[in-house]
Amino acid sequence: MKKNSNHRQNGTIALNKKARHEYFLEDKFEAGIALQGWEIKSIREGKANIADTYVIIKHGEAFLLGAQIQPLLSASTHVVCDPDRSRKLLLKRRELHKLIGASERDGYSIVATAMYWKKHLVKLEIYLAKGKKDHDKRDTIKERDWGREKARILKHNPR
Template sequence: MSKKSKKTAQNSQTICLNKKAKFEYFLEERFEAGLVLEGWEVKSLRAGRAQLSDAYVLLKHGEAWLLGSLITPLATASTHIQPDPSRTRKLLLHRDELSKLIGAVERKGKALIPTAMYWKKGRAKLEIALASGKKAHDKRDTEKNRDWQREKERIMKGH
């Protein structure tokens, strides 16, 4: 009985994923960042009301900021304040990670894309990836490979 509850607890650690990121970008190196959140945002994240599909990370004045993410406020959690669902949120990274990211973004022209948001030891964490954009022909190749893998699975299942 305890094993089952432990397993479901591990599965519920993910808050949201950015599924578009793999299709739009070549994801290279991944980093884990903490988030500076307000109380109502934490309650909304626990309810799973977050989106990362149009989000990106901006480096400004030696700090990392999450822009474009949407955390929908709960009606019960935010009665006394006016919450902004798409406000800019500060990311918490180590100094050496920040300097590495600043170098890659400014010199190599990479982008920082949030790929997943999850819970770790009771704290909300954001996985960001150093990425370079895909061209249209790269996206077509990705789609073709995905279709071929699906077809191959169908053929193997039939035998």
């Protein structure tokens, strides 16, 4: 079976585009996700969504909240499918300690930005992030618009 959709060729399953707008992203981590069999099948069919997700630390373990993985219509009847359940993240102990310290002491949030395939495993890209204020968001929009305008000017006026 040939898969010819572009997002599957580069390995990306789902993106959280709002995270870059809402937060200053600082430290990047790669985490595995503890998934059930029906979830993997649904992810292969492209039924995953990580918009508005975040990570919490509970009892020294990291959990992903807000991710939705819709069950397939052909899912087995004896399996209880909960699309909004919290999923455990698989991180190294040192990474967990760094996340715990930054979120509890320094007031950082932990935000998921991308879900992707790495060989046959599903991985989650998470960042330590600081929330942006409204004026920061406006500044980001102005800088992006100015960059576009500058590119147009340089394209039409080569020197």
